[in-house]
Amino acid sequence: xxxxxxxxxxxxxxxxxxxxxxxxxxxxxxxxxxxxxxxxxxxxxxxxxxxxxxxxxxxxxxxxxxxxxxxxxxxxxxxxxxxxxxxxxxxxxxxxxxxxxxxxxxxxxxxxxxxxxxxxxxxxxxxxxxxxxxxxxxxxxxxxxxxxxxxxxxxxxxxxxxxxxxxxxxxxxxxxxxxxxxxxxxxxxxxxxxxxxxxxxxxxxxxxxxxxxxxxxxxxxxxxxxxxxxxxxxxxxxxxxxxxxxxxxxxxxxxxxxxxxxxxxxxxxxxxxxxxxxxxxxxxxxxxxxxxxxxxxxxxxxxxxxxxxxxxxxxxx
Ligand code: NCD
Numbered sequence: 001x002x003x004x005x006x007x008x009x010x011x012x013x014x015x016x017x018x019x020x021x022x023x024x025x026x027x028x029x030x031x032x033x034x035x036x037x038x039x040x041x042x043x044x045x046x047x048x049x050x051x052x053x054x055x056x057x058x059x060x061x062x063x064x065x066x067x068x069x070x071x072x073x074x075x076x077x078x079x080x081x082x083x084x085x086x087x088x089x090x091x092x093x094x095x096x097x098x099x100x101x102x103x104x105x106x107x108x109x110x111x112x113x114x115x116x117x118x119x120x121x122x123x124x125x126x127x128x129x130x131x132x133x134x135x136x137x138x139x140x141x142x143x144x145x146x147x148x149x150x151x152x153x154x155x156x157x158x159x160x161x162x163x164x165x166x167x168x169x170x171x172x173x174x175x176x177x178x179x180x181x182x183x184x185x186x187x188x189x190x191x192x193x194x195x196x197x198x199x200x201x202x203x204x205x206x207x208x209x210x211x212x213x214x215x216x217x218x219x220x221x222x223x224x225x226x227x228x229x230x231x232x233x234x235x236x237x238x239x240x241x242x243x244x245x246x247x248x249x250x251x252x253x254x255x256x257x258x259x260x261x262x263x264x265x266x267x268x269x270x271x272x273x274x275x276x277x278x279x280x281x282x283x284x285x286x287x288x289x290x291x292x293x294x295x296x297x298x299x300x301x302x303x304x305x306x307x308x309x310x311x312x313x314x315x316x317x
Contacts, residue, residue: 003302007119007126010135011176019177022298023145023154029294029301030145033069042301044071046103051077051093052129053109058264058289059129059138063106066296072104090114091121098122103307104300107131112169125303127296130169133228138299139263140173142291144181146284147218149291150259155182159218160254162188162209163244163271164233166195167225170263174220175203188212189244192233209244213253220261221246221272237270247273251282259284 003021005013032038048067052060060076067074077097090109097105098121105126107115112132119126130136148154159178165171165187178185179202186204187194199205206212213219224234234240246260260276260283268274277283 004306005303006306007128008137008299008303009116009119009126009128011137011140011173011180012135014137014177014180016180019141019144019180022141022295022302023148025298025301026141026145026291026294027149029297030291033290033294033297038069040070040297040301042070042297043067043104043304046072046304046307047101048072048074048104048106048300049077049097049102050074050106050129051079051097051108053079053090053107053114054130056108056129058292059108062289062292063127063129063138063296066293066300067104069293070297070301072300090118094118094121098124104303125300125307127299127303133167133169133172135173136169137173138292138296139170140177141299142288142295143170143174143220143261143263144177145291145295146261146288147259150284150287151217157183157218158186158216159183159220160186160188160206160212160216161220161222162212162246163222164193164224165189165198165222166193167228168222171222175201179203186212186216190234190240209246209250210253213250213258216254216258218259218261219246219251219254221266222263223265223267223271241270245269245271245273246276248276251276258282261285261288263288 003018032040050060050063064074102124105124106129107118108129109115109131112134115128115131128135128137144154151157161171175185186206188206188209262272262285266272277285
């Protein structure tokens with residue numbers, strides 16, 4: 001199995017074998033993370049810088065823990081207080097940091113494509129921690145690992161991604177990954193929250209939750225991304241919850257053993273009923289968080305091996 005990528009900018013460029021390679025290594029890190037001694041040395045001596053230009057709780061915390069558990073020196077840049085506020089461009093900030101010889105740069109940015117641009121300017125490995133509405137590759141990988149462990153496989157599953165699709169990088173990365181692994185993905189939500197022309201991408205699109213959830217194995221809920229909305233996309237939160245909020249009645253249309261997912265942060269009573277989110281027999285939301293640390297350890301480990309490998313040679317794992 002080969003993993004030859006220099007950066008992790010999105011799911012789009014990954015081959016299914018590379019996806020499987022990351023997930024297999026992540027499984028090993030799940031075991032390590034459950035031990036009292038959680039230390040590995042895959043990143044020993046390396047410097048990891050986290051640059052988050054957008055708010056984050058779980059993604060930033062899990063990248064930080066992942067780096068620390070593998071022995072990297074981890075620095076979190078306080079981007080709110082950085083020179084960006086003084087007018088410095090993203091690229092100048094990146095070049096400044098690049099001169100300090102980081103090995104891994106973890107970047108979240110509100111603009112789609114900003115992380116790709118930055119990756120072209122620096123010498124280290126860049127990991128996309130979410131860029132605008134574009135991609136959030138480690139989220140899709142942690143979701144894939146969660147599904148694979150809960151269902152015992154990651155192919156030929158029926159998966160519904162529900163809610164605010166059009167503003168969601170999580171939906172986009174998941175759609176690409178789950179498609180590559182040969183699952184049937186449905187999108188469910190109001191037409192105002194569907195990207196235009198989505199029907200041409202070979203996915204089934206539903207406006208009605210009862211129809212969209214019928215017999216699915218996985219129900220993936222999304223947050224209403226209000227920070228990316230500039231107008232009235234939904235009538236009211238109450239109305240939205242009534243039609244699209246996941247409650248027991250709507251979930252009853254899915255398979256009896258269907259799992260419920262949410263990338264967080266979740267708005268209880270808006271896109272999901274609190275009791276469903278907390279139901280340990282259905283919800284795998286906490287497992288997603290656990291898998292997040294392991295997947296980020298695996299991704300950074302593989303990228304670090306490529307940093308150390310002679311140029312143009314992927315590593316064999
Ligand atoms: C997601 C994101 O930032 O795109 N959150 C996350 O990384 N766990 C989804 C969201 O913000 O709703």
